[in-house]
Amino acid sequence: MTEIKASMAGSVWKIAVSEGETVEEDQDVVILESMKMEIPIPAESDGTVKELKVAEGDFVNEGDVIAILES
Numbered sequence: 422m423t424e425i426k427a428s429m430a431g432s433v434w435k436i437a438v439s440e441g442e443t444v445e446e447d448q449d450v451v452i453l454e455s456m457k458m459e460i461p462i463p464a465e466s467d468g469t470v471k472e473l474k475v476a477e478g479d480f481v482n483e484g485d486v487i488a489i490l491e492s
Contacts, residue, residue, distance in 0.1 A: 431455030
């Protein structure tokens with residue numbers, strides 16, 4: 422299993438995938454909003470989204486787990 426973590430603090434602006442969806446490396450999983458900028462958080466490897474740990478509107482800190490991928 423692979424954890425996808427926030428690269429910086431911000432609000433979850435958009436969730437681009439759903440649980441059970443297959444994603445490819447570098448595909449955007451979540452888009453954060455911080456200081457009026459949109460920061461895409463991509464998958465680091467191919468896999469299936471096992472669990473989303475956030476909802477749109479949630480605030481995350483750098484290093485927080487956003488999603489878990491299963492290969």
